[in-house]
Amino acid sequence: MDLLNALTTFIRVADNGSFSAVARQNRISHSAVTRLIGQLEEHFSIRLFYRTTRRLNLTEDGHDLLGYARHVLEATEEMEGALGQHRASPTGLVRMGLPVIAANLLVPRLPELLERHPGLNVELVIRDSFSDLLEERLDVALVGATPPDSSVIARALGTYGLIAVASPAYLERRGAPLHPTELATHSCILHERGSDSTRWRFDGPEGGIDVRVSGAIRANNSEAVRRAVLAGCGIAQMIDIQVIDDVRSGRLYCLLADFAPSRKNVYLIYPSRRHLAPRVRVVIDFLATSVHQVASYHTDIKSWGEKAAVRQDAAAMAGS
Numbered sequence: 001m002d003l004l005n006a007l008t009t010f011i012r013v014a015d016n017g018s019f020s021a022v023a024r025q026n027r028i029s030h031s032a033v034t035r036l037i038g039q040l041e042e043h044f045s046i047r048l049f050y051r052t053t054r055r056l057n058l059t060e061d062g063h064d065l066l067g068y069a070r071h072v073l074e075a076t077e078e079m080e081g082a083l084g085q086h087r088a089s090p091t092g093l094v095r096m097g098l099p100v101i102a103a104n105l106l107v108p109r110l111p112e113l114l115e116r117h118p119g120l121n122v123e124l125v126i127r128d129s130f131s132d133l134l135e136e137r138l139d140v141a142l143v144g145a146t147p148p149d150s151s152v153i154a155r156a157l158g159t160y161g162l163i164a165v166a167s168p169a170y171l172e173r174r175g176a177p178l179h180p181t182e183l184a185t186h187s188c189i190l191h192e193r194g195s196d197s198t199r200w201r202f203d204g205p206e207g208g209i210d211v212r213v214s215g216a217i218r219a220n221n222s223e224a225v226r227r228a229v230l231a232g233c234g235i236a237q238m239i240d241i242q243v244i245d246d247v248r249s250g251r252l253y254c255l256l257a258d259f260a261p262s263r264k265n266v267y268l269i270y271p272s273r274r275h276l277a278p279r280v281r282v283v284i285d286f287l288a289t290s291v292h293q294v295a296s297y298h299t300d301i302k303s304w305g306e307k308a309a310v311r312q313d314a315a316a317m318a319g320s
Contacts (some may be wrong), residue, residue, distance in 0.1 A: 001253045004076060007069040010048065012201060013037060014066050016057050040065075055140035063262040090279040091119030096287075097130045097141030101222055101232045101242045106290050113286045120279055133271050138278045140270040142287060152269045157291040161263035163240045163247075164200075169232035171253060177235070180204070180259050190218035191225045202259040209259065266291055280304050 012022045013033065014148045023030045029173065041048055046061035098106065114120060130141045133152055146154060157204050164183075166176070180202040190197050190213070197218065202209040215234050219225050226243060229236045230251060246252040268287055270280065 001039045004073070006040045007072060009033060009036045010040055011066065011069050011073065013049075013056070013154060013262055014058055014062070019056070036085050037149075054157060058123065089160075090117045090277075090282040092277070092279045093121045093123060094139045094279050094283045095123045095137055096283060097125045097127065097133075097136070097138045099128050099142060099144065100126055101124070101239055102142045104135045104242060109286075109290050113282070117279075117282055120282065122283065132271075133269065140268065140284055142291065143267050143269055144264060146267060147263070152271055155268045155285075155288070156265045157268050157288050158266050159263040160266055161240050162237050162261050163243070163257070164235055165229055165243050165247065165252040166235045166255060167230055167232045167252055168250070170229075170234060173232070176253075176255055178256075180209045183211050183235065185211050186213075186215075187230045188213035188215040189225050189234045190215060190235040191222055191236070191238070192218045192220040201261050202256065203261050208275075 010020060011127065012025065013019060016022055016025075019033045019037075020030055023033045026033070037048060044061075044065065046065070047059050048062040048065065050057045050059060103124060107124070110122065114122070125136065125138060125141075130136060130138065130143060133139075142157075144160065164177075170187075174186060177186060180200070188200075198212055198214060200211050200213055202211065206299070208251055217228050217233050219228070222238065222242060225236050226238065226246070228234070229238070229243075230246065235255065240247075248255055268284060268291070268299060270276070270284065276284075
């Protein structure tokens with residue numbers, strides 16, 4: 001039995017005092033209305049109406065059910081309205097999982113998203129890895145590797161890569177390495193991520209190059225490493241999208257550009273394409289656009305050698 005349909009019919013019969021009137025309004029047969037009322041009576045094991053040839057009156061149980069039925073249908077209409085609004089417009093809460101680096105880049109862009117969608121709320125869960133979206137109640141997350149869980153949707157948004165960077169102050173003091181093996185004579189800032197933290201990987205014309213590096217500073221947080229590099233403490237190998245603004249502004253220089261490791265994909269993951277709420281869709285679009293813009297900036301990165309050549313050309317032209 002369709003309980004909501006039966007309760008709606010019952011309310012109309014009680015309000016109209018007639019089975020036939022409700023049948024005409026609903027464009028169904030008299031017997032169909034009678035059957036729905038009979039199903040309700042059987043379901044609740046009560047009698048709802050006293051029927052005579054002239055009048056139709058509610059029983060005591062019918063009066064009680066009428067109050068409950070009106071309450072149920074009002075709550076249903078309220079629920080439909082609220083969820084319908086969420087389906088039609090991007091309102092409500094979206095839980096977004098972001099690695100630390102992505103959070104540093106994307107959080108400054110959030111005001112634009114929230115201004116476009118005033119009813120949208122965003123909760124950021126910031127961590128370097130996410131294992132189970134459903135268990136962590138995440139609507140969407142950014143990850144730097146293909147998720148092993150085949151039940152989630154994984155969408156490649158762009159690429160990222162590691163680059164070696166240093167500040168102008170450090171390079172003026174110590175010079176720039178021309179080959180990865182020369183890093184052994186430099187002070188390197190280590191991002192502590194386990195036993196391989198001192199091993200930096202590069203890809204050269206003749207294949208992969210592994211270099212063991214050392215230095216006085218190490219940290220388990222990439223932002224701390226970035227700040228140490230900016231302060232001139234040494235050379236660091238960092239994800240390009242984290243330092244792209246520093247490189248473009250000249251606060252840092254890219255080193256060993258001809259030996260940069262191969263780039264990797266950035267993935268956007270979410271549980272399912274089915275019944276995706278508009279609030280999640282707009283956040284997915286926001287992340288896709290933002291990551292694409294930031295990830296494409298790597299083409300703007302100029303190496304220390306290229307910038308040095310530009311400075312030399314400028315100096316030569318000024319001298320002539």
